[in-house]
Amino acid sequence: MKSIKALLFLIFIQAVLVSCAKQSSPTGGPRDEDPPKLIESNPKDQSLNTKPEQIKLTFDEFVALENANKGVVITPRIDKDKIEFTALKNTVLVNLNQDLEDSTTYVFDFQKAVVDLSEKNPAENLKIVFSTGTSIDSLNISGNINFYYPENKEDYKNVLVGVYPLTDTTDVFTAQPYYLGQVDTLGNFNISNVKNGSYKAYAWRDLNGNLKGESKSEDYDFMLDTIFLESDISGIQFNLSKADLTPIRIIRSAATGKNFDIVLNRNPIESSVKNQDVGKNYFFSTSDKRIRIYSKTAVKDSIAFNISVLDSVGFKKDTLIWGKFPESERKPEKLETSINSGKNFYQNLEIELKFNKPIQAVNFDSLYIQYDTASIIKINEKMVNFSDSSRMDLLKINLIIPDSITKEILTLRAADSTFIDIEGQYNDKKIEANYRKLKRENLADEIKGQILNARPPFIVQLIDNKDEVLREIYVDKGNHYSFKLVEPGTFKIRVIEDLNGNKRWDPSNFIQKRHAERVFYFKGEEEKSEIILRGGWTLEDQDINASRKTGKN
Template identity: 30%
Template sequence: MKHIFPFVIILIAIFVYACANQGTPSGGPRDTIPPLLLESNPTDKTINFDGKEFSFEFNERINADKLKQKLIITPFTENPYKFKVKKNDLYIEFEEKFEDSTTYTFNFADGVVDVTEKNPVENFSIAFSTGPFLDSISISGRITNLYTNENIDKATIAVYSIKDTLDILTGKPRYFAQTDTSGTYRIENIKNGYYKIYAFEDANNNLKCEPDEESHGFIQDSVNLNTSQENLDIKIQLLNITPLKMVRSKKTGQYFDVLYNKYIENYKIKKADSTNQLDIPINNIIKGRTTLRFYYDSLYTYDTDSLQLIISAQDTVYNQIQDTVYIQFSESKRKPEKLNSSLLPTDKSNIDPTFNMTFSFTKPITQFTIDSMTYQYDTLYKYTFVDSVATWNENRTELTLINTLDKYFLQQQVDSLRNTLIDTTQLVSDSIALDSITQFKVNYLNKIKTEQVYMNFPHGTFITIDQDTVEQFTRFYSFKDSENFGKVSGQVTTQVPQYILQLVNDKYKVISELQNAKTFTFSYIKPGKYTFRILIDDNQDGAWEHGSMLQNQQEESIYFYPELFDIRANWEIENIEITF
């Protein structure tokens, strides 16, 4: 009996502990049924509402920890509120009453869930009016990426009355909503009127667009919402549309710099006084195209001569500014900035027989010796470049060489030399052996890599305005082997006069493009998945334009070929029909 008593005590302790630590029962099917709204005060579609308090009763216990992040109230209001949850009930209390004669919508999204499996209340929203009727206008549409046509999830649609002076850059919208995973949106209970409609990816959830960080788009014309409208689709893109500004102008060592706050697409310079005898100094854009640099001209006397210039600059979104600047130079012991250069294609690239080489320099080139540049097939055949293949940009900071090479030239020469060494008419199987010297020569020819070409650029080929130069370098290239690549060809049927046909991969990276082509062939394409994208030049000015919200300029049209296709090595896809 003594031994049984302690055992009974232990069993009782275990039982008591188990009863005190009850949790969610394990096992059984997972609860997937969301809470059900049983009653609300006010009820949905209430009119003449004059209160500040709201209550909602559900059929099970709820959690609303994320309500502040999830609840969307339209029209937008700065009216603060508090909320609390008591078992099955949610209570919300606002500090102030709502604007008179206005229809409001509360969209809770997934801000209210059950306490066990976090199933959100489905379609949880209510509408009420502080006036005698509910506004009934609705809009809907789809938000997509301009360049990929992909649906945008959680994009914000922002609706502003044209009576307001606000937009997505300057203030929060009157009505707003977010897209679902299919990129679609719907906003209800909008008051009749004219509105501007925008869309953007509100990464920081402040209901204002940061244009250099958040993709955005808009509908160009104001929309008359006297009736509900569907298919109000918007394409969004990332564009830095912040205003272009000149930050300052200053002497930098022996240079004179004009600094801007963002990328400069192009610029023009003229003298304020055309009778001034001083020349406009040589100049170019540096530092990510944000700084306009002027280089010292010996006609200028240090710290004495100055030239007043009018500089017109434009960024990539068509913002234009004009500034007046006085150029002056000072003598400096500071060393000239280092010359940097690059060449495309990069070393050891695979090339087509016809290809462009592009040299880029951080300083203007004032002396250029083209006949010192050579290209070679092995060590046997060397050729110099000629002036007709070279083209400089306006500031002489970029050189393009248009090359047309003979892919089979070296192989033909090697075959000819081999045939000269070997008299095939005298060889019958292995009955006649080559002498050792001839065999050595044949073996050497057999080892030559006939598919390669290399370019030589000696020291002193390029000399800059600062009298520095690019050191000697060599680039090796190999011709593409058609057996390792594919080809695609077809026809374009359209009434559109001007467009750009682009072959893009499955990430929408441009592989190659043609202008206004009615038939097309894209050769030497790496195996992979591809499709077509057509940029349509709607205004027929010779360039496709991405538009600008600040200029109220809509982007030009894009057509997406509906199929993704596989290109395989040593294979051609023919007779593709593109119709738009």
């Protein structure tokens, strides 16, 4: 019996010792709200003439590391893949595993990577600066970040600013920067301890954490001018937006059934197919990185078409392609239709029907607007038009609804077989779409103002609380804008400075060294962008200040 008790006692003691030896968060007691404090570092902050193989940090409590490989910002450029970060009790070790450059100031900014073990409070202002030479570089580069198309809540998380020596042949898309800075929660950045010299500068949202920009998926911007750094530089502005730099190209082309397909590597924003019979015997449509050419009849010989496609950043591809339109037993695709149902309107009713294929005929006898059980408005040829005669796939219906029609809901109706496409397919189901007629007394009268510190032409957009463009006007002269008879609600106003006059926003093109067209928003009191409109209201002097241009202002 005594031997059993002795054995149990030994097991208990061993368990206690193991528990004491294990590094873990303490339980119970008051919440620890104090961040860990640095007691000692080796090398010491601001040290000169040192080339450490390891950096050792000692704190006043047990600590842990949170995503150190991404969270610790090291400048100038160093091979971060070779670095090993370790946290043990109250010590953080950084094994560099590489040689440092001569006469160079290094900055290890730990940001929020070092936290206490219990409550994960990050160490504050934890930065170690040392030089392998006889002096510490002390110049600063600072500025601000803006998004042309911001999210509902400004989020600067993962936004970086990188600086490259002018002699460096790499850039933000090919290599990590020589100097690197993290943007704070207010959109400001500061890169410290930079050596005097000439530099290129970039900013980007580093979503994948590889410290390089990805034009296909990440917002970015770049300075066109060189930074000549002889003293501190402040006030640099970056305006981030997406711009895919992959040039558009044709991957392949081939007959598909009776039609001819041209497959692209990306969707174009503009496309044209030309020969003397396009719009008569041949029509085309675009969808899902594809241009499909349709022929009314089978053709024995190959037909030449001039193909032109333009992508979002301005890369263009022009080529001559020979299309084939053979006889085929392949069953044609069904005719499909999408329609802008659910829109509200006052007097001017604009209806759009988008088809997946060109339309060759419309049966107007079965196309009409119904506003009560016994009353209809017949749709005739004068009320409709196709936006592009070479495509014939977007049908627009425009008509004015008189005030004498007091019904709130109007319904577009099209029976089955109302539309026939170029392949002889009819819509096999009836089409219905509802539109709501607004009452004049419920509308806001007007919202108007001026656009300041920019030059026309402007695209001015009224955006609803779903971030959708409700109304759009084009101001080609002057700087005044106005939206009249607006449905009550909460809105934003966005302005695009359309300098080239093509009536769309053009993103940046890094290869062509061209900045994106400026995009800016109305900002009211306390920099709030929302505008509340009530029925009968008129809002004047809603002036919109242009955002700063990219660069040193």
